[in-house]
Amino acid sequence: MTPIVSQEHREERKKIILNAAKEVFIKKGFHATTIQDIIDQSGISRGGVYTYFQNTEDVFLELLKRRDLEDVWDLDEVYEKGRRNWEALLYILDSIQDAIENERDLLVPAIYEYYFTTGRSTKKHLPFLETRISQAQESLSLIINRGVEDKEFSPVLPINDIARTIITFCDGIYLSCFHLGPVKTNIKGQFHAFHSYLALALKLNL
Amino acid sequence: MTPIVSQEHREERKKIILNAAKEVFIKKGFHATTIQDIIDQSGISRGGVYTYFQNTEDVFLELLKRRDLEDVWDLDEVYEKGRRNWEALLYILDSIQDAIENERDLLVPAIYEYYFTTGRSTKKHLPFLETRISQAQESLSLIINRGVEDKEFSPVLPINDIARTIITFCDGIYLSCFHLGPVKTNIKGQFHAFHSYLALALKLNL
Numbered sequence: 001m002t003p004i005v006s007q008e009h010r011e012e013r014k015k016i017i018l019n020a021a022k023e024v025f026i027k028k029g030f031h032a033t034t035i036q037d038i039i040d041q042s043g044i045s046r047g048g049v050y051t052y053f054q055n056t057e058d059v060f061l062e063l064l065k066r067r068d069l070e071d072v073w074d075l076d077e078v079y080e081k082g083r084r085n086w087e088a089l090l091y092i093l094d095s096i097q098d099a100i101e102n103e104r105d106l107l108v109p110a111i112y113e114y115y116f117t118t119g120r121s122t123k124k125h126l127p128f129l130e131t132r133i134s135q136a137q138e139s140l141s142l143i144i145n146r147g148v149e150d151k152e153f154s155p156v157l158p159i160n161d162i163a164r165t166i167i168t169f170c171d172g173i174y175l176s177c178f179h180l181g182p183v184k185t186n187i188k189g190q191f192h193a194f195h196s197y198l199a200l201a202l203k204l205n206l
Numbered sequence: 207m208t209p210i211v212s213q214e215h216r217e218e219r220k221k222i223i224l225n226a227a228k229e230v231f232i233k234k235g236f237h238a239t240t241i242q243d244i245i246d247q248s249g250i251s252r253g254g255v256y257t258y259f260q261n262t263e264d265v266f267l268e269l270l271k272r273r274d275l276e277d278v279w280d281l282d283e284v285y286e287k288g289r290r291n292w293e294a295l296l297y298i299l300d301s302i303q304d305a306i307e308n309e310r311d312l313l314v315p316a317i318y319e320y321y322f323t324t325g326r327s328t329k330k331h332l333p334f335l336e337t338r339i340s341q342a343q344e345s346l347s348l349i350i351n352r353g354v355e356d357k358e359f360s361p362v363l364p365i366n367d368i369a370r371t372i373i374t375f376c377d378g379i380y381l382s383c384f385h386l387g388p389v390k391t392n393i394k395g396q397f398h399a400f401h402s403y404l405a406l407a408l409k410l411n412l
Contacts, residue, residue, distance in 0.1 A: 093410075116318040117322075161398070200406035201406060
């Protein structure tokens with residue numbers, strides 16, 4: 001028996017709702033956004049929206065989940081044109097710096113708002129956050145490990161710890177830029193310093 | 207002419223209100239706290255509270271301002287018992303690690319909540335945040351500079367940039383611990399790695 005609404009149709013409707021919701025969250029933030037805003041922006045009926053989502057938090061969490069899937073680094077791209085492992089690391093750091101400096105991810109203010117208000121009590125985002133961090137740590141560790149195999153690096157510290165400090169540093173920069181902007185954060189000077197820390201701790205051997 | 211209410215009396219009343227407000231903010235967070243809560247907790251009348259503060263944001267900002275004054279590192283303490291400059295740096299890092307690991311500053315959740323909601327629109331906390339960061343950066347740079355004079359350090363990077371990355375790293379750790387706690391953050395491994403980055407970038411010469 002064919003289901004009345006196909007899986008593709010469901011996914012398509014969900015995407016329309018999510019894209020509309022994303023626009024509203026970017027514009028109004030997490031708390032100021034209501035289900036009515038999402039209905040109005042998406043052009044999908046109240047009943048239609050409630051078929052897929054229970055409330056705005058539910059919509060927001062689905063956005064976070066999909067964002068994490070999109071954000072996974074494509075290691076083919078990272079290693080494009082025969083980049084060495086050190087260049088691959090710098091490529092990742094540069095793209096993070098660019099994303100922060102130029103505010104490429106417009107959902108970030110709403111995400112922070114959510115994290116420190118509703119998310120703090122419901123903790124529903126924590127599984128996504130943990131997955132996000134461990135995926136990033138794994139990719140970074142993988143690059144460092146390849147560098148060791150290629151005799152490009154001789155790390156003086158546990159590889160996983162080095163990988164994790166990269167994430168921590170980027171989070172800290174994000175936070176500072178969020179409040180003070182890239183110039184007062186001295187984003188260029190700080191990223192330059194952090195490149196040196198890594199080069200030294202990896203005992204870069206080019 | 208003697209003023210009807212002395213300066214000391216005003217300051218005393220303000221302190222009673224602020225201490226009471228701090229307790230409520232710690233318990234309920236920034237947004238859930240009302241002026242009525244502060245009135246109830248302090249035992250000071252509505253008129254009394256409004257003599258000193260216009261609204262809860264006003265009370266919160268005064269708490270932030272006073273917290274910044276208290277939080278300035280006492281360099282005499284930092285250099286206690288003839289500590290060398292490297293030990294002084296580690297002393298500061300250890301006390302930050304301890305404060306984060308053991309959640310010594312109970313106001314932090316309310317501060318984050320404020321930063322990413324009301325503060326984001328009013329921006330009234332930014333002068334305090336900037337002062338806080340520049341004071342910390344100055345103290346750290348001062349210690350590094352002394353280390354250079356004492357031939358303990360030969361930094362391979364601009365001293366101010368090194369100082370600023372220390373603040374950024376600690377902010378990043380704070381953020382991660384806030385969500386995931388100290389164990390999942392691997393706070394010990396990360397601080398240990400960061401100590402090594404500093405030792406390498408300062409070309410520690412003990």
